Amino acid sequence: MTHARRLTATALILFSAACASGADDAPAELSELPMVPDSLLTMTIATNNALIDFQWILGDRTALATWYSDSTAVTVPGVGTYRGKATLDTAWAGRAAQLGVVSMQRTSAGWSVADRVVTDSGSYQLEGDLVKANAMQDMSGRYTIRWHYTTDGKWEIISDELIGASQKGGTK
Numbered sequence: 001m002t003h004a005r006r007l008t009a010t011a012l013i014l015f016s017a018a019c020a021s022g023a024d025d026a027p028a029e030l031s032e033l034p035m036v037p038d039s040l041l042t043m044t045i046a047t048n049n050a051l052i053d054f055q056w057i058l059g060d061r062t063a064l065a066t067w068y069s070d071s072t073a074v075t076v077p078g079v080g081t082y083r084g085k086a087t088l089d090t091a092w093a094g095r096a097a098q099l100g101v102v103s104m105q106r107t108s109a110g111w112s113v114a115d116r117v118v119t120d121s122g123s124y125q126l127e128g129d130l131v132k133a134n135a136m137q138d139m140s141g142r143y144t145i146r147w148h149y150t151t152d153g154k155w156e157i158i159s160d161e162l163i164g165a166s167q168k169g170g171t172k
Contacts, residue, residue, distance in 0.1 A: 030153030
């Protein structure tokens with residue numbers, strides 16, 4: 001027998017022995033997924049932010065709805081606050097095209113974690129020809145977004161607030 005075949009045969013024997021050892025030795029199923037480790041949070045949050053911004057620009061209601069809960073709030077300077085999954089779906093999902101936004105870029109300044117909630121803040125930049133003419137007061141500013149990592153491994157937006165350069169205050 002070649003060396004590769006011996007290794008394969010050995011692996012199959014060990015796997016078979018492990019399976020035959022009985023259900024009593026099987027690890028218990030997790031009742032909840034553990035929180036994402038800190039070492040992966042920067043990449044995870046940046047990816048989540050890029051996805052929601054891209055889906056908003058496209059007006060992809062189905063994709064956006066997966067991020068929202070019934071208590072999600074999105075606040076935009078000069079436009080208003082949208083609350084709840086139904087309102088976000090009907091009034092917010094198609095708003096990028098109405099506002100003339102063709103690009104949105106977030107740059108994180110850092111995040112903090114409390115239990116299963118990640119608060120990320122940084123700066124944003126919008127691009128588009130009609131943005132200011134369509135009620136948006138600020139093409140750039142700061143943002144604060146709060147993400148909840150559910151026990152079944154899903155990310156949900158708790159709140160997403162754009163704080164325009166002309167505004168003072170914001171969420172803390």
